[in-house]
Amino acid sequence: xxxxxxxxxxxxxxxxxxxxxxxxxxxQSYSQQELLDIFDITDPKVRSVFLNSAIERRFLTVPxxxxxxxxxxxxxxxxxxxxxxxxxxxGARAVRACLERAGLDLADIDYLCCTTTTGFLTxxxxxxxxxxxxxxxxxxxxxxxxxxxxxxxNALNATSGWAVANPGKVAVMLCVxxxxxxxxxDGTMRTAVVNSLFGDGAAAIALTADLADAAYRDLxxxxxxxxxxxILGFASHLITDAIGAMRYDWxxxxxxxxxxxxxxxxxxxxxxxxxxxDHLLADAGLRRSGIAHWLVHSGGKKVIDAVRVNLRxxxxxxxxxxxxxxxYGNLSSGSFLFSYxxxxxxxxxxRGDHGVLMTMGPGSTIETALVQW
Numbered sequence: 001x002x003x004x005x006x007x008x009x010x011x012x013x014x015x016x017x018x019x020x021x022x023x024x025x026x027x028q029s030y031s032q033q034e035l036l037d038i039f040d041i042t043d044p045k046v047r048s049v050f051l052n053s054a055i056e057r058r059f060l061t062v063p064x065x066x067x068x069x070x071x072x073x074x075x076x077x078x079x080x081x082x083x084x085x086x087x088x089x090x091g092a093r094a095v096r097a098c099l100e101r102a103g104l105d106l107a108d109i110d111y112l113c114c115t116t117t118t119g120f121l122t123x124x125x126x127x128x129x130x131x132x133x134x135x136x137x138x139x140x141x142x143x144x145x146x147x148x149x150x151x152x153x154n155a156l157n158a159t160s161g162w163a164v165a166n167p168g169k170v171a172v173m174l175c176v177x178x179x180x181x182x183x184x185x186d187g188t189m190r191t192a193v194v195n196s197l198f199g200d201g202a203a204a205i206a207l208t209a210d211l212a213d214a215a216y217r218d219l220x221x222x223x224x225x226x227x228x229x230x231i232l233g234f235a236s237h238l239i240t241d242a243i244g245a246m247r248y249d250w251x252x253x254x255x256x257x258x259x260x261x262x263x264x265x266x267x268x269x270x271x272x273x274x275x276x277x278d279h280l281l282a283d284a285g286l287r288r289s290g291i292a293h294w295l296v297h298s299g300g301k302k303v304i305d306a307v308r309v310n311l312r313x314x315x316x317x318x319x320x321x322x323x324x325x326x327x328y329g330n331l332s333s334g335s336f337l338f339s340y341x342x343x344x345x346x347x348x349x350x351r352g353d354h355g356v357l358m359t360m361g362p363g364s365t366i367e368t369a370l371v372q373w
Contacts, residue, residue, distance in 0.1 A: 016163035016171070018228040018371070019104075019206040021341045022097025024090040025059040025328065026180070026200040038062055039071055039185060039195075046192040054301040054322065058199035058329035061086060061180040073185060076256040083119025083181035084128070090202035091125065091176040092133050098172065098204040106135050110169035111162050115144040115155040115333045117248065118182040125176065148246060149297055150361030151175070152333040153234065153369055156205075160231045163207040175334030176202035184251060184258045194259045197300055199329035203337035207231075229355060229371035235280035242268045242364040269299075269360045270306025277311060277356065280368045286354060293343055293355035294318060298325035298335040303360065320346075333359070349373050 030038070032050040035058075041047060061082065066072045074082070091114070099105065112135065114125040121128065124143030129135065140162070144155045152175045159173040179198035184191050239245075245262035262268075281287060294317045296307055304325065308318050315322070320339035324331070331338060336357055343349065350373065357369040 014164045014167075014209060015230045015232060016160035016207045016209045017230050019170075019208055020098050020102035020228065021203065021205045021337055021344065022094045022099070022101060023201065023203045023334070023338055023341055024093035024097065025202075026061050026086060026090065026178075027059075028061070029057045029059045030062070031057050032196070035060070035062075035195075041192075043187065043192075045189065046187075046196075049189075049192050050196040053196050053329075054325055055197070055329045056326050060200055061178075063185075071185065079181045079183075079256060080119055083116075083178045084121060086178035086181065086200060087116060087119065087121075087125055087176045087202070088128055088132055090178070090200065091129055091174050091204075094176065094202040094204040095129070095133065095172060095174055098206050102206045104170060104206060106133060108170050109135055109139055109172050110166065111140045111159070111171040113142050113144065113155050113159045113162075113171070113173045115147070115151045115173070115175045116177060117146055117148050117151060117332055118178045120145065125174075129174075146248070147333070148248070148361030148363070148365075149299060149330070149332045149335065150359040150363065150365045150367045152203075152336055153357060153359045153367035154236075155333075156231070156357075156369060157234045157367075160207055163209045167209045169208070171207045172204055173207070174202065174204040175332075175337060177332035177334060179330075179332060182248070182257065182259060184254050184256060186254060190260060191258065193261055193263075197261075197330045199331055201328055201331035201334055201338065203331075203334035203341070205337060205340075229373045232370045232372055233280060233283055234370075235276050235283070235368045237272055237276035237279075237366045239268060239272055239364040239366070245364050246362040248362070265364065266300070266302035266306040268364055269303055269366060270310040272366055273307045273310045273358075276366045276368055277358070280356065280370050284354075284370055286370075288312070290354060291356050292353040293349065294321075295336050295339040295343060295355060295357045296321045297359040297361075298322070298328070298330055298339065299360050300330060301325065307358070307360075333361075335359075
């Protein structure tokens, strides 16, 4: 029997397959109204941003309170420590959940890719997780840091490539975002938009390119019986004219990093969505009408609406995206995997179905991937 990577029957090219997914969040969730009360926000314009966000609850770790019961500002060093603590906790739980669903153990991990934007560690999060979880020290690893909400698909591209190059081995990709550790509380509309949107969460998926698919039957291989989708390809688009529209930069006045979202981001992203999706599908000889499942990043109500309208999708097409936004807020790089998990739980996927994964983030960037069950 030949130990060959799973192949795309249409092209004969080797592909990786998603085996399982696992997610985790922090301990406490809050409604938007509860957060307005906790932070004593009375400005009508800011309150409107929170209450009209299409978000009902988010998982967050709010700052400690001072002697008077008011929320105490956190210094950058405290935020970095919070990021490390939350990322290790959520990340470990997401990885364990992912492995359990695939029937795997920690010792089965051969490659670990960790993606985060909400904090910085040296050595990277992957090294800390290997030590804390007891993953084999010989595990290959990489950290994708600072790419933003689109980074999950950038990392998936690299992880699937490693899986294809190492057939029979298990690659795990983890997106972990402690957005509680990236907040600035200053009363401005700039930070109000950010603070109304993001939540804490982690998501992990396991990939393999273990045995040949049907294209290799005549060579002695056997088709894979795993239920997860094969990753057929990726397409990216960097909107260079909008490189500063989403950015994480230093705020001298606050003495910490602060995230900025240009109010025109939804329209910029929406206007370029068709180009990258059509490029992705053209390479596979498909049209949008042939896509059964759309898993779009839960970037925010206006972003989702702009993408939906420009791609001519229905509200049903993006039901998992809007559901994740409603229940978790924007989880940055891992949002699309929360939607993927919901799709699997729904039980509507059929063998042969195609799906598009889509993330958007700083750059401004649109990343896409095509999968088939």
